[in-house]
Amino acid sequence: MKRALTVGLVGAGRIGRVHAENLAYRIPEARLVAVSDVFVAAAERLAAELQVPAVYADYRAILDDMSVEAVLICSSTDTHARFIAEAAEAGKQIFCEKPIALDLLKIDGALAAVEKAGVKLMIGFNRRFDPNFRRVQQVVAAGEIGTPQILRITSRDPQPPPIDYVKVSGGIFLDMMIHDFDMARYLVGNEVETVYAAGEALVDAAIGEAGDVDTAVVTLHFAGGALGVIDNSRKAVYGYDQRVEVFGSAGCVSADNNYPNTATISDAQRVHRDLPLNFFMERYTESYVAEIKAFVECVLNDTAPPVTGLDGRLPVVMGHAAKRSLHEARPVKLSEIGI
Numbered sequence: 001m002k003r004a005l006t007v008g009l010v011g012a013g014r015i016g017r018v019h020a021e022n023l024a025y026r027i028p029e030a031r032l033v034a035v036s037d038v039f040v041a042a043a044e045r046l047a048a049e050l051q052v053p054a055v056y057a058d059y060r061a062i063l064d065d066m067s068v069e070a071v072l073i074c075s076s077t078d079t080h081a082r083f084i085a086e087a088a089e090a091g092k093q094i095f096c097e098k099p100i101a102l103d104l105l106k107i108d109g110a111l112a113a114v115e116k117a118g119v120k121l122m123i124g125f126n127r128r129f130d131p132n133f134r135r136v137q138q139v140v141a142a143g144e145i146g147t148p149q150i151l152r153i154t155s156r157d158p159q160p161p162p163i164d165y166v167k168v169s170g171g172i173f174l175d176m177m178i179h180d181f182d183m184a185r186y187l188v189g190n191e192v193e194t195v196y197a198a199g200e201a202l203v204d205a206a207i208g209e210a211g212d213v214d215t216a217v218v219t220l221h222f223a224g225g226a227l228g229v230i231d232n233s234r235k236a237v238y239g240y241d242q243r244v245e246v247f248g249s250a251g252c253v254s255a256d257n258n259y260p261n262t263a264t265i266s267d268a269q270r271v272h273r274d275l276p277l278n279f280f281m282e283r284y285t286e287s288y289v290a291e292i293k294a295f296v297e298c299v300l301n302d303t304a305p306p307v308t309g310l311d312g313r314l315p316v317v318m319g320h321a322a323k324r325s326l327h328e329a330r331p332v333k334l335s336e337i338g339i
């Protein structure tokens with residue numbers, strides 16, 4: 001039998017819990033051996049539920065724990081870059097939630113530490129592991145729709161986040177559209193050169209007062225000429241709306257929303273169905289399992305991580321370019337931000 005990878009979790013919050021449960025129940029190739037959280041009661045609760053032997057208040061204890069081979073960094077965004085650098089220096093293999101940081105210099109520092117230590121780093125762009133989007137990517141990569149010409153991504157949340165989050169998150173382009181920027185590169189298989197953003201606060205005036213927008217459309221110009229459109233809304237009244245389409249010289253491939261069931265209800269007035277799965281915890285369940293499996297496999301088989309540090313950095317560059325584009329009302333080249 002193949003050995004199981006020993007994993008330590010930093011951050012026992014919302015997403016940390018998802019990964020911990022997947023490790024405990026769905027990924028036999030790995031074993032969760034330690035959990036840490038500054039809010040130690042959260043770590044203790046999770047560890048007790050999942051029978052994890054070690055609990056620490058200080059994440060550094062996980063780095064000092066010789067039984068831990070790999071760490072999952074699931075703490076708040078502002079801790080990621082520092083924890084990546086320290087975990088790399090401690091020789092741990094690293095999975096880190098997106099984004100690495102909002103500041104590109106901090107990202108570069110973390111990536112340099114990983115490079116120096118020669119450890120693996122995978123970034124949690126989980127949507128790449130969604131079975132529907134993955135299939136779309138395979139079709140495009142296999143040339144089945146010819147040369148990609150137009151990409152469309154619709155990504156709308158069921159409700160806006162709390163206003164306190166909006167104030168510190170970096171705004172819609174860095175906390176929400178960042179996933180779509182990654183999806184754009186992943187689906188088209190090419191780099192974006194220019195972004196042009198339009199945005200308004202149509203959902204909640206308080207978001208506008210906080211200096212952000214809640215409704216945004218960004219056009220993308222890829223190297224090689226393909227065009228893309230991403231639209232985001234903080235509030236779709238019918239729930240979580242997540243669709244993609246790639247149109248090319250020889251055809252088109254698209255993926256619709258996921259629904260809790262396939263029942264169609266027909267009555268004297270209309271034909272209708274239940275709403276799409278509501279928000280990321282339900283919609284992307286399978287992707288979270290598949291991404292951690294992929295991380296564990298790349299460590300155990302000593303292969304390259306499927307989502308690299310550079311994959312983590314580029315969507316942040318795109319987010320900053322979109323912000324500048326909106327404020328200056330002009331197309332912005334990513335080279336202006338610093339690639």
Ligand SMILES: NC(=O)c1ccc[n+]([C@@H]2O[C@H](COP(=O)([O-])OP(=O)(O)OC[C@H]3O[C@@H](n4cnc5c(N)ncnc54)[C@H](O)[C@@H]3O)[C@@H](O)[C@H]2O)c1
Binds near residue numbers: 075079125
């Ligand atoms: N890929 C995705 O779909 C996805 C979804 C949600 C969150 N995220 C990312 O995951 C990260 C966490 O988000 P969340 O929603 O789980 O937040 P959360 O607030 O629910 O959890 C964060 C946890 O980290 C802990 N923490 C903070 N500082 C720490 C430290 N120094 N050491 C140890 N623990 C510390 C907090 O106490 C908290 O329990 C964010 O960076 C977010 O962007 C990604």
